[in-house]
Structure formats: structure tokens, C-alpha cells
Amino acid sequence: MSHVRRVVITGAGTVNALGASVAETMAAMKEGRCGIGPLDFPDVDRLTIRIGAQIRDYDPEAHFNRQQIALYDRFTQFALxxxxxxxxxxxxxxxxxLADRSGVILGNSGGGLGTLDDNYRTVYEEGKNRVHPFVVPKLMNNAAASQVSMEWNLRGPSFTVASACASSNHAMGQALLMIRSGLADVMVTGGSEAMLCFGGIKAWEGLRVMSKDACRPFSANRNGMVQGEGAAVYVFEDYEHARARGAEILAEVAGFSMTADAADIVMPSRQGAARAISGAMKDAGLNPEDVGYINAHGTGTAANDKVESAAVADAFGHHADRVMISSTKSMHGHIIGGTGAVELVAALMALNEGVIAPTIGYEEPDPECALDVVPNVAREAEVSAVLSNAFAFGGLNAVIALKKAP
Structure with missing residues (x-):
């Protein structure tokens, strides 16, 4: 058996409703700050859901020139x-x-939904017969990954993963496997999403899973999810390569597992989730007692939080009541295809800063979610291994395990 290459994280970046960098996002998580508020875009008054974790005061012109703005949808801008x-x-x-052995795998579910929305409005509502020649390269799901590859000359394996809310965990898992297998030495990976536009929210309203007032994961009075937007991107690197150049290592990407429920297009499955959690621990060589923190999928819907709690109980057995598990979606909203990537920031914070992000909005205990959900206030704790869960519509589950830097 040949030596299995170890993979580490040597860079992290994010933009989301809590902050325009990793440091700002961690500071907000430590404070338990809520990034959810009234949505601001055309026709919002025609929606029944009018809240989201929108990135406020965002000015594309501060970061990109006019030509770039014409070509980059909001989700691509966030990824860049x-x-x-x-x-x-x-x-x-x-x-x-090195350029030939470095690639990009990003997760994204909706593509350039803002671009789609604007152009549908132009054609259907305003009755115009022409759209901008860049509409297709702007709205395609792989636009962000392709623009990142072009910007930094990444010529190796590059593509986009679209599996709803598991997209970025799936993407990061593929990046891990690419480096482990020797197909690449460096992978730029994570995910982005910008669905907060009229059509994006209107579509989700139809599912009747959205809250009109707040995201309260694991709380007995929870009443649905709240959408967010943003991105997070990481540099995954072969450990020997990183060590040889003296890079600062943020964490080891120790394990990954993905499963399919093969059961229902929207209802989560306890068994499918539990198999992914156990699989990630097994891949990382971890026992349940080794894991100090889990960043939950924790959407704040009645079904997800109950099923996820049961899956953790199944996978952790009698250690389930000792592991801390929190949902940062209570602060930055559900970033759909980008959510696992942004949530990995909380996993890095737990490992490197010894602070566990809280589940804010927690108001009353639910006996069906009887775990330590770190309610409302961040907590100091030393942990050496963490998991990050993502469970998607379509019954697709992806769990990442991180360990402290080797």
C-alpha cells in the first residue's frame, strides 16, 4: 500500500453577512451576532418571506472594474x-x-440566480428582446470556479459541484480526494451562493420551510430556515508540500464521507446522516470521544434538527451528550451551496482559537434535540478534532473531519 498523502489547510477566506473576512466572521461568531435582517431588493413587498442574512453595504465597484462587474454575477464576486x-x-x-498540479473545486447550487432573475424580468416583464451577450458565462454554475482558475492560473482539475445544501462540503471532499490520490498538490476549494433575489426567495417560499422571523436551530419553537448569501474558500495542500515551503498550517483535513439516503427528495434520513457522520470519523481515524465539536447542519426546520440530533446520537452512542454541537446558520443564515464552506470557519475557530460558536436564537429546549447545542453564548473549550455536517435536499449527505494542525 502506497503512502496516503495528508492534506492540510494553508489559507482561508470568506465574505458573508457576518463579515468581509475570516477574522471579522470569527469575531461576530464569538459575539453571537445575528446577520439576519429585512431583505432589500426589488419587489420584496410581493414576498411573504422578507428576511435573510444579506451582505449589507456591499459595493462591487470597491473590488472590481466595470468590465469585471459586467461578467461576474454576485456569487462569482463573493467567490473571488x-x-x-x-x-x-x-x-x-x-x-x-505547480500551476498544472493545482485546481479549483467550488460548490454552488443556484448559479447566477441574480443574473437569471434580472434577465427574465427584462424579457418577460419589460418585454425587451435582447439580453447582454455575457448572460450565459455570467449565470453558469461553474462561472465562479472558472474565474478563480483564470485569476490565479490554476490549470489542474477544476469544476463545480452542485448538490444543493451539501455542495461545498462535497466540493471540499473532492478536493481532499484529489490531493490524497496524487492528482493535485494544491486545491482551491469551498463554495458560494447568492440566491437573495425575488425569484430565489419566491421559489423557496413554495416549500413552506422558511421562517418569517428568525432562525432558531434546535429550539422547541423553531419555525423554519432563513436564507443567507456569501462564500468561503480554502487552500487545501499536500502536507509535505506545505511543510517544505514553511507554510502556516490552519488545520488538517483528516476525513470525509458522503452518503445518499435513497429515500425522499426533501425529508432527511436519520440513517443516511448517521452513516456519513460515522464514515467521516472512520476515514479520519477518530473515535467518538476524540471529537470535541460538531458544526451542525442545523437549519432550524422541525424535521432537520430532530433528525440530525438523532443521527448524532446514533453515530456517537453514549458520547453524544459530551460533544458540543452548534448551528451557525442562526447567525449567517443558510447559504445553500456555500453553507458548508462558511461553516468551516467555525470549525477552524474551534480548533485554533478554542472558541465554540453558539447556536443563537435558542429559546426553549426540545426533548427531541437533547444535545449540548451551545445555546446563545460562545464557549471557550479546547478541542483537537471537529466535524462539519451538511445534509442536502435529494438525500445527499457530506461530513468533513478536521484535526488540529500536525
Missing amino acids: LSAREALGQSGLSFSGA
């Missing part, structure tokens, strides 16, 4: 800004052989 931070921290530059 996150990649800029992550690659800046990593200290890597890409040319020659």
Missing part, C-alpha cells in the same frame, strides 16, 4: 473575494509545474 483572502494567506503563487 474569498479566494483573494485565502490565497493571500497561503503565500502561494502558481506557475509552471
Whole structure:
């Protein structure tokens, strides 16, 4: 058996409703700050759901020129800004052989939904017969991954994963496997989403899973999810490669597992989730007692939180009441295809800062969610291994395990 390559994180970047960087986001998580508020875009008064975790005071012109703005949908802009931070921290530059052995895998579910929405409005509502020639390259799901590859000369394996709310965990899992298998030395990975537009919210309203007032994961009075927007991007790197260049290592990507419920297109499955949680621990060589923190999928819907709690109980057995589990969606909303990536920030914070992000909005205990959900207030705790859960519509589950830097 050949030596299995270890994979580490050497850069991280994010933009979301809590902050325009990893440091700002961690500071907000430590404070238990809520990024959810009234939505602001055309026709919001025609919606029954009018709240979301929108990125406020965002000015594309502060970051991109006019030509770029014409070509980059909001989800691509968020990915590029996150990649800029992550690659800046990593200290890597890409040319020659390294460029050929470095790629990009990003998760995204909706593509350029704002672009789609605007152009449908132009054609259907305003009755115009022409759209901008860049509409297709702007709205395609792989736009962000392709623009990141072009910006930093990443010429290796590059593509986009679209599996609803598991997209970015799936993407990061693929990046891990690419490096482990020797297909690449460096992978830029994570995810982004920008669905907060009229059509994006209107579609989700139809599911009747959205809250009109707040995201309260695991709380007995929870009444649905709240959408957010944003991105997070990481530099995954072969451990020996990172060590040889003296890179600062943020964490080891120790394990990954993905499963399918093969059961229902929207209802979560306890068994499918539990198999993914156990699989990630097994892949990372971890026992339940080794894991100190889980970043929950924790959407705040009645079904998800109950099923996830049961899955954790199944996977952890009598250690389930000792592991801390919180949902940061209570603060930054559900970022759909980008959510697992943004939530990995909380996993890094737990490992490197010894602070567990809280589940805010928690008002009353639910006997069906009887775990330590770190209610309302962040907690100091030393942990050496963490999990990050993502369970998607379509019954697709993806769990990542991180360990402290080797």
C-alpha cells in the first residue's frame, strides 16, 4: 500500500453577512451576532418571506472594474473575494509545474440566480428582446470556479459541484480526494451562493420551510430556515508540500464521507446522516470521544434538527451528550451551496482559537434535540478534532473531519 498523502489547510477566506473576512466572521461568531435582517431588493413587498442574512453595504465597484462587474454575477464576486483572502494567506503563487498540479473545486447550487432573475424580468416583464451577450458565462454554475482558475492560473482539475445544501462540503471532499490520490498538490476549494433575489426567495417560499422571523436551530419553537448569501474558500495542500515551503498550517483535513439516503427528495434520513457522520470519523481515524465539536447542519426546520440530533446520537452512542454541537446558520443564515464552506470557519475557530460558536436564537429546549447545542453564548473549550455536517435536499449527505494542525 502506497503512502496516503495528508492534506492540510494553508489559507482561508470568506465574505458573508457576518463579515468581509475570516477574522471579522470569527469575531461576530464569538459575539453571537445575528446577520439576519429585512431583505432589500426589488419587489420584496410581493414576498411573504422578507428576511435573510444579506451582505449589507456591499459595493462591487470597491473590488472590481466595470468590465469585471459586467461578467461576474454576485456569487462569482463573493467567490473571488474569498479566494483573494485565502490565497493571500497561503503565500502561494502558481506557475509552471505547480500551476498544472493545482485546481479549483467550488460548490454552488443556484448559479447566477441574480443574473437569471434580472434577465427574465427584462424579457418577460419589460418585454425587451435582447439580453447582454455575457448572460450565459455570467449565470453558469461553474462561472465562479472558472474565474478563480483564470485569476490565479490554476490549470489542474477544476469544476463545480452542485448538490444543493451539501455542495461545498462535497466540493471540499473532492478536493481532499484529489490531493490524497496524487492528482493535485494544491486545491482551491469551498463554495458560494447568492440566491437573495425575488425569484430565489419566491421559489423557496413554495416549500413552506422558511421562517418569517428568525432562525432558531434546535429550539422547541423553531419555525423554519432563513436564507443567507456569501462564500468561503480554502487552500487545501499536500502536507509535505506545505511543510517544505514553511507554510502556516490552519488545520488538517483528516476525513470525509458522503452518503445518499435513497429515500425522499426533501425529508432527511436519520440513517443516511448517521452513516456519513460515522464514515467521516472512520476515514479520519477518530473515535467518538476524540471529537470535541460538531458544526451542525442545523437549519432550524422541525424535521432537520430532530433528525440530525438523532443521527448524532446514533453515530456517537453514549458520547453524544459530551460533544458540543452548534448551528451557525442562526447567525449567517443558510447559504445553500456555500453553507458548508462558511461553516468551516467555525470549525477552524474551534480548533485554533478554542472558541465554540453558539447556536443563537435558542429559546426553549426540545426533548427531541437533547444535545449540548451551545445555546446563545460562545464557549471557550479546547478541542483537537471537529466535524462539519451538511445534509442536502435529494438525500445527499457530506461530513468533513478536521484535526488540529500536525
